[in-house]
Amino acid sequence: MIRGVIEGTGSYLPEYRLTNDQLEKLVDTSDEWITARTGIGCRRVAGPGEETSKIAAEAARRAMAMAGVEAEEIATIIVGTITSEMTMPSCACLVQKEIGAINAYAFDISAACTGFIYGLELADKMIKAYPDRKILVIGAENLSARVDWQDRNTCVLFGDGAGAAVIGADDSGRGILATKLFSDGRLGDLLYMNAAPSLNPYIGSPYNKRKSAKTEVFDPARLGSPRDDEGSYIKMAGREVFKNAVLAMEDSIDKVLEEAGLSGPEIDWILPHQANIRILHNLGERLGVPKEKIFINIHKYGNTSAATVPIAFDEANRQGLLKRGDLVLTCAFGGGFTWGAEIIRW
Ligand code: ACO
Numbered sequence: 495m496i497r498g499v500i501e502g503t504g505s506y507l508p509e510y511r512l513t514n515d516q517l518e519k520l521v522d523t524s525d526e527w528i529t530a531r532t533g534i535g536c537r538r539v540a541g542p543g544e545e546t547s548k549i550a551a552e553a554a555r556r557a558m559a560m561a562g563v564e565a566e567e568i569a570t571i572i573v574g575t576i577t578s579e580m581t582m583p584s585c586a587c588l589v590q591k592e593i594g595a596i597n598a599y600a601f602d603i604s605a606a607c608t609g610f611i612y613g614l615e616l617a618d619k620m621i622k623a624y625p626d627r628k629i630l631v632i633g634a635e636n637l638s639a640r641v642d643w644q645d646r647n648t649c650v651l652f653g654d655g656a657g658a659a660v661i662g663a664d665d666s667g668r669g670i671l672a673t674k675l676f677s678d679g680r681l682g683d684l685l686y687m688n689a690a691p692s693l694n695p696y697i698g699s700p701y702n703k704r705k706s707a708k709t710e711v712f713d714p715a716r717l718g719s720p721r722d723d724e725g726s727y728i729k730m731a732g733r734e735v736f737k738n739a740v741l742a743m744e745d746s747i748d749k750v751l752e753e754a755g756l757s758g759p760e761i762d763w764i765l766p767h768q769a770n771i772r773i774l775h776n777l778g779e780r781l782g783v784p785k786e787k788i789f790i791n792i793h794k795y796g797n798t799s800a801a802t803v804p805i806a807f808d809e810a811n812r813q814g815l816l817k818r819g820d821l822v823l824t825c826a827f828g829g830g831f832t833w834g835a836e837i838i839r840w
Contacts, residue, residue: 495665496621496622496625496663496664496665497618497621497622497663497664497665497668497669497670497671498614498617498618498619498620498621498622498629498661498662498663498664498669498670499661499662499663499664499668499669499670500659500660500661500669500807500838500840501560501561501562501563501628501660501661501662502557502558502559502560502561502562502563502659502660503556503557503560503657503658503659503660503804503807503808503811503812504552504553504554504555504556504557504558504559504560504657504658504659504808505553505556505655505656505657505658505801505804505805505808505809506549506550506552506553506556506655506656506657507538507549507654507655507656507795507805508538508539508540508541508544508549508654508655509538509541509544510538510539510540510541511536511537511538511539512536512537512538512539512638512653513525513535513536514528514529514534514535514536514650517649517650520643520644520649521643521644521645521646521649521650522646523646523650528650529793531770531772532650532651532770532771532772532792532796533770533771533772533774533790533792533793534650534651534771534792534793534796534797535793535794536793536794536795536796537638537652537653537654537795537796537798538653538654538655538795538798539638539653539654540636540638540639540654544636544654545579545636546575546577546578546579546585546634546635546636546656547578547579547580547585547588547589547592547634548592549634549636549654549655549656550573550575550585550588550589550632550634550656550658551588551589551592551593552656553632553634553656553657553658553804553808554571554589554593554630554632554658555593556658556808557630557658557659557660557808558593558630558660560660561628561660561662563628563660563662565593565594565595565596566594566595566596566597567597567628568593568595568597568598568628568629568630568660569597569598569599569624569627569628569629570598570599570600570617570620570627570629570630571586571589571590571595571598571599571600571601571629571630571632572586572600572601572602572603572613572616572617572629572630572631572632573585573586573589573600573601573602573603573609573613573632573633573634574602574603574604574605574608574609574610574612574613574631574632574633574634574800575602575603575604575609575632575633575634575635575799575800576604576606576609576635576640576687576799576800576829577635577636577637577639577640577799578602578634579636584600584601584602585602585634586600586601586602586632587600587601589630589632595630598630603616605677605800605828605830605832606685606799606800606828606829606830606832607767607769607797607799607800607802607826607827607828607829607832608675608677608767608800608826608827608828608830608832608833608834609633609799609800609828609832610631610632610633610657610800610801610803610804610826611673611675611803611824611825611826611834611835611836612675612832612834613631613632613633614631614659614661614670614673614836615670615673615675615834615836616631617629617631617661618661618669618670618673621661621662621663625663625665626663627662627663628660628661628662629660629661629662630658630659630660630661631658631659631661631804632656632657632658632659632804633656633657633658633798633799633800633801633802633803633804633805634655634656634657634800634801635654635655635656635798635799635800635801636654637652637653637654637728637797637798637799638652638653638654640687640726640727640728641727641728642727642728645727647730647732648727648728648729648730648732650796651769651770651796651797652728652796652797652798652799653795653796653797653798654798654801655795655798655801655802655805656801656804656805657801657802657803657804657805657806657807657808658804658808659804659807659808667839668818668819668839668840669838669839670836670837670838671754671821671837671838671839672750672753672754672836672837673750673834673835673836673837674746674749674750674753674834674835674836675746675832675833675834676742676746676832676833676834677830677831677832677833678830678831679830679831681738681830681831682829682830682831684730684731684734684735684738684831685728685729685730685731685735685828685829685830685831686728686729686829687726687727687728687729687829688726688727689726736770736772736773738827738831739769739770739773739827739833740773740776740777740780742827742831742833743766743767743773743777743825743826743827743833743835744777744780744781746825746833746834746835747777747781747823747825747835749835750823750825750834750835750836750837751823751837754837756821756837758781758782758783759782759783760821761783761787761821761822761823761837762787762816762817762820762821762822763787763788763789763810763815763816763820763821763822763823764777764778764783764787764788764789764822764823764824764825765789765803765806765807765810765822765823765824766788766789766802766803766806766824766825766826767797767802767803767824767825767826767827767828768790768791768792768795768796768797768798768802768806769792769797769802769827770792770797771790771792771793774788774790774792775788777825789806789809789810789815791805791806791809799828800828802826803824803826806824807824816840817840818840819839819840820839820840821837821838821839821840822837822838822839822840823835823836823837823838824836824838
């Protein structure tokens with residue numbers, strides 16, 4: 495059977511590191527609280543030249559280099575994002591221009607943290623129909639432009655980054671074995687973000703405001719605080735989201751394992767969405783999967799929404815952790831709500 499297989503991975507993390515100690519000076523929080531409750535120690539903040547499409551394009555270039563695929567060979571570009579710097583063109587079209595993928599068609603997926611996994615499922619179906627094609631699936635976010643830096647409930651959680659994968663065809667048993675995707679719009683008001691100010695200079699863009707200054711010392715003003723675009727921040731009922739995330743991801747994992755005819759202990763690696771270390775440990779315990787099999791980088795980058803999964807893929811891949819033939823399970827949960835799980839034979 496022909497399946498979509500990951501031929502190359504890439505990622506890009508903005509240079510600027512924002513630590514918990516710096517956040518202590520901004521809101522009423524502590525390194526101890528953030529580390530204990532979330533597992534996050536640091537996050538990256540995009541600066542000038544690191545717009546969502548730019549970091550997405552850099553991750554894509556790195557994935558194409560690993561796959562040995564030229565930009566002209568890419569047939570489709572799919573970007574999972576909720577924080578593109580423009581509403582139109584799509585982030586995927588901006589990436590297309592940036593990398594010179596002149597033969598591709600390109601579009602975005604808005605599925606919050608599950609965007610990359612939604613994209614992989616689509617790519618797998620496209621590859622089954624057109625096995626000679628190469629598809630770029632990207633997850634990229636600039637969440638620092640969309641959090642309220644005066645709200646300790648959310649600002650400590652999120653970061654910026656991008657990850658990408660080149661998908662091609664394989665008929666040797668490798669590739670995407672099973673996927674289960676879900677959404678429930680009825681729960682949308684537990685985690686949401688109103689329309690973006692984007693690059694529009696007339697509605698108080700946080701991006702425009704922080705375009706000029708890139709200082710060594712963390713400067714809240716650089717992140718646009720106080721701002722006149724309050725309605726566009728991420729809003730989250732954290733505790734409710736936490737409960738839903740654990741149950742929903744666990745359920746989707748059960749279902750995807752069943753579809754693939756596998757059990758938890760057979761999985762070699764879990765490369766999950768990185769939202770909270772407690773969610774990940776909880777999942778591991780419930781599935782009977784030891785902690786060592788769960789790839790974690792949340793301490794370095796925080797929650798980068800659609801980018802967490804492809805960044806994890808790329809880091810685990812480049813660290814040589816993923817061996818050919820390994821069974822890799824990924825899962826995510828995000829605003830919408832959207833969630834899902836996928837099993838890949840690497
Ligand atoms: N520093 C110090 N105290 C804080 C902070 C902070 N940064 N944030 C909240 N608190 C306080 C609260 O005010 C509360 O105080 P109170 O008891 O006096 O009212 C106390 O800590 C406990 O608050 P909770 O919200 O119950 O804390 P919880 O243990 O649930 O952790 C968290 C909060 C980290 C947000 C957690 O609920 C979580 O991770 N939720 C899920 C996030 C997630 O999965 N998001 C999905 C993807 S995101 C997307 O799609 C874009």
